Structures are given as C-alpha cells and as structure tokens.
Amino acid sequence: MQTSRILSVGLALALLTSVAAPLLAGEEPAPPPVDTGSVNTGPVNTAAADAAKLHKQITADFNAARNDYYAVMRKRRADAELQKQDPPTAPEPEFIARHAAAAKTYAGTDAAVPFLTSIVSMGRSRQADDARAALATIVESHSGSATLDTMTFSLLYGVHTLGEDTVRGAVDALVERSPHNGVKAAMLYCRGAMVNRATTSTQDQRDTAVVDLERAIEIGGESRYVGLSKGAIFELTRLQVGMTAPDIAGDDLDGYGFKLSDYRGKVVVLDFWGDW
Amino acid sequence: MYPHERSLVKRLENGPFALIGVNSDTDKARLATRLEEENITWRSFWNGPDGTRGPISKEWNVMGWPTIYVLDAEGVIRAKQVRGDAMDKVVDELLAEMKPRTAESGTAE
Structure with a gap:
C-alpha cells in the first residue's frame, strides 16, 4: 500500500517533468497527458490503474496510426504518381518511444511491464536493439510479473531478428523464475514451439521440446497454451520431414469427399491457403 | 502466390x-x-x-x-515451408527420384 502511494507521487513528478520535456531538445518524447486528477485523490493503487489506462491509450493510438499507415501504403501501391513521393513514415518508432517514456515513468514496478512487452512486440522486426533492451529489463526486474505470457508470440516469431540466444536466454530464465504457472506454461510452449519453427532440428532437440510441451500441458490449467502445446507436440512427432503424412479425409470445395491418400503415387504439394 | x-x-x-x-x-x-x-x-x-x-x-x-508441405509418391513428408523456386526445386527432385522406379515397373509389365 505504502509503495503505491510513493508511486503516485512519482507519477505526479514524472508528469510535471514531462510538461517541460518538449522544451529540451533531444529529450525522449513525453508520455501523453493522463488524468492527473486521480493521481492525488484516487485509491491507493491508482498508479497501476493509471499505467493500465495510459497503456490502453498508447495502444489505441498505435492501432489507429498503423491503420492510417496501411491505408496510405495500399493507395501508394496502386498509384505510380504517389510512388514518386517519399514513402510515409512507419508508426513503430514513435510508439516505441512513447512506450519507453512510460516504462521509464513506472520503472522498477510491474506497472512498467505492459509498456516493456509492447516494445518487445513492436521492436522485434525493425528495432531489435530496443526490443532486446526491453526484454533484458523484463528478465532482470520483472520476472515475477503475472502478465508475461502476453509476449509469447513476440518471442517465438522474433527468434530470427532478436537472435535465438537472446530469446532462449530470456525464455529459460522465465521458465526458471516465474512464480506463475500461466507464465511458465507460456514460456515452455515457446521453447518447444521454437523447435518446430526452426529450419532443421535433431531428434534430441525434438525430444526435449516434447518434454517442455508436456510440462506446459501439465501445469497450464485453463491457459490457451495447453491446446497450443498439444498441437506443437503433434507437429514434432508426426509432421517432420521423413515421416509419413497423416491422412486427411474431407470434402472438396464442391462438397465431394476425398482423401489425401488418394494421391499416393504422385508427388503432392499440400498448400494450406486462403484468399485474403 | x-x-x-x-x-x-x-x-x-x-x-x-x-x-x-x-x-x-x-x-x-x-x-x-x-x-x-x-x-x-x-x-x-x-x-x-x-x-x-x-x-x-x-x-x-x-x-x-x-x-506448405511437399510429399513424395509414398506420402512421406519431404519438405516443409518451401516457397516459390525452392518449392519447384523440391518437386522436380522428387519427380526425378521417381523416374528410375517408373522405368523398372515399366519393363516388368
């Protein structure tokens, strides 16, 4: 309780400094204004509530900016004249900066976690250094947070940009340290699924991955990572190069039944597709 | 695609x-x-x-x-997640692999 009060004061100070921030060249962008009224008069856990509100606001702004960006890019693709102009600026850098400023405001408390995980998610493709720094902070200072499962897919899909060692190091640490079964299950799933996503894997790596995934199923309870882990085990044990493909029986697009095995004797490209 | x-x-x-x-x-x-x-x-x-x-x-x-999965004539998975030219290459290799066998069964008939 006492900590929360101190945080509230800290937030008020941060907001005061942020007002002055635009005057200083080279400063990090200030976080957007939040409802300062609640800081002094609200309940004692107001810092966490304000952080959540701020995170929601930045996320909403980012989604809007990204939609605008995509709309401009679509127009551009269809218009040779527009292509002569400079391309629009991708929204990620601005929003990574906003999340970073907010993470700084709440540094040292788990209220910073949503901002840090957003940096991992946004930064993983083009600002890998920022993503790696945020990930390091999460592992060092926030391994007890209950919400770290939100970055599972950022880590899984970020292996090739963040580096396998970086991702594996973070995942190993969180499997070890997290007191929350939901987070542990998510990280075990991530570690197992990484082997499926790798271009090649050895039998040893796949066996270890299956052990991780079985553990995730065991401790995952109601978490979505239980179902995902079951799927990943199936892929590791039945869908590897060198294994006979499981048969598929179903209807074609005209409603006629057929089986994948009807095509034995032919080389088959099996293409999971959709027109979107 | x-x-x-x-x-x-x-x-x-x-x-x-x-x-x-x-x-x-x-x-x-x-x-x-x-x-x-x-x-x-x-x-x-x-x-x-x-x-x-x-x-x-x-x-x-x-x-x-x-x-994408590429299967050989026996239904064995031979490649995963290959696209474009890489996919064509795998398919051509698997078809080439089949040729000797097709020829053998041809002479046996």
Whole structure:
C-alpha cells in the first residue's frame, strides 16, 4: 500500500517533468497527458490503474496510426504518381518511444511491464536493439510479473531478428523464475514451439521440446497454451520431414469427399491457403 | 502466390504430380468467384465454416498461411515451408527420384 502511494507521487513528478520535456531538445518524447486528477485523490493503487489506462491509450493510438499507415501504403501501391513521393513514415518508432517514456515513468514496478512487452512486440522486426533492451529489463526486474505470457508470440516469431540466444536466454530464465504457472506454461510452449519453427532440428532437440510441451500441458490449467502445446507436440512427432503424412479425409470445395491418400503415387504439394 | 502455383500446375499437368489445397475461406460464394477470376483449378479440401480455426489446419498445427508441405509418391513428408523456386526445386527432385522406379515397373509389365 505504502509503495503505491510513493508511486503516485512519482507519477505526479514524472508528469510535471514531462510538461517541460518538449522544451529540451533531444529529450525522449513525453508520455501523453493522463488524468492527473486521480493521481492525488484516487485509491491507493491508482498508479497501476493509471499505467493500465495510459497503456490502453498508447495502444489505441498505435492501432489507429498503423491503420492510417496501411491505408496510405495500399493507395501508394496502386498509384505510380504517389510512388514518386517519399514513402510515409512507419508508426513503430514513435510508439516505441512513447512506450519507453512510460516504462521509464513506472520503472522498477510491474506497472512498467505492459509498456516493456509492447516494445518487445513492436521492436522485434525493425528495432531489435530496443526490443532486446526491453526484454533484458523484463528478465532482470520483472520476472515475477503475472502478465508475461502476453509476449509469447513476440518471442517465438522474433527468434530470427532478436537472435535465438537472446530469446532462449530470456525464455529459460522465465521458465526458471516465474512464480506463475500461466507464465511458465507460456514460456515452455515457446521453447518447444521454437523447435518446430526452426529450419532443421535433431531428434534430441525434438525430444526435449516434447518434454517442455508436456510440462506446459501439465501445469497450464485453463491457459490457451495447453491446446497450443498439444498441437506443437503433434507437429514434432508426426509432421517432420521423413515421416509419413497423416491422412486427411474431407470434402472438396464442391462438397465431394476425398482423401489425401488418394494421391499416393504422385508427388503432392499440400498448400494450406486462403484468399485474403 | 497464384501465378506461381498456376504455372507449376500447368508445367506438370501430365506428370505424377498434384497440388492439393486446404482452403480456409469462410465465404464460399465469394470464393467461387475468386476461383474463376484467378483460374484456380486445383482441388482443395474445405477447412469448414470456422475458417482458419477449422479441423484440418488445427490438426496440422498450422499457425500461418500459406503453409506448405511437399510429399513424395509414398506420402512421406519431404519438405516443409518451401516457397516459390525452392518449392519447384523440391518437386522436380522428387519427380526425378521417381523416374528410375517408373522405368523398372515399366519393363516388368
């Protein structure tokens, strides 16, 4: 309780400094204004509530900016004249900066976690250094947070940009340290699924991955990572190069039944597709 | 994607080759129009009304679209997630692998 009060004061100070921030060249962008009224008069856990509100606001702004960006890019693709102009600026850098400023405001408390995980998610493709720094902070200072499962897919899909060692190091640490079964299950799933996503894997790596995934199923309870882990085990044990493909029986697009095995004797490209 | 698949199917139309889709569209009327427009002639399983959450992609643990598997004539998975020219190369290698056997069975008959 006492900590929360101190945080509230800290937030008020941060907001005061942020007002002055635009005057200083080279400063990090200030976080957007939040409802300062609640800081002094609200309940004692107001810092966490304000952080959540701020995170929601930045996320909403980012989604809007990204939609605008995509709309401009679509127009551009269809218009040779527009292509002569400079391309629009991708929204990620601005929003990574906003999340970073907010993470700084709440540094040292788990209220910073949503901002840090957003940096991992946004930064993983083009600002890998920022993503790696945020990930390091999460592992060092926030391994007890209950919400770290939100970055599972950022880590899984970020292996090739963040580096396998970086991702594996973070995942190993969180499997070890997290007191929350939901987070542990998510990280075990991530570690197992990484082997499926790798271009090649050895039998040893796949066996270890299956052990991780079985553990995730065991401790995952109601978490979505239980179902995902079951799927990943199936892929590791039945869908590897060198294994006979499981048969598929179903209807074609005209409603006629057929089986994948009807095509034995032919080389088959099996293409999971959709027109979107 | 479509132009590449069309040319692969066209090039190998007389060979022991099939492109089989697992389609995850939910609007089949719209899809029918698109099949016409894009001249998509190859056969697809329909993944059902749940689209990308349908039963076939679920069993095969498909997490992204397109996902591609290449199977040899015995139904053994020989490559995963190959696209474009890399996919063609695998297919051609597997077809070349089959030739000696086809010739053997030819002389035996």
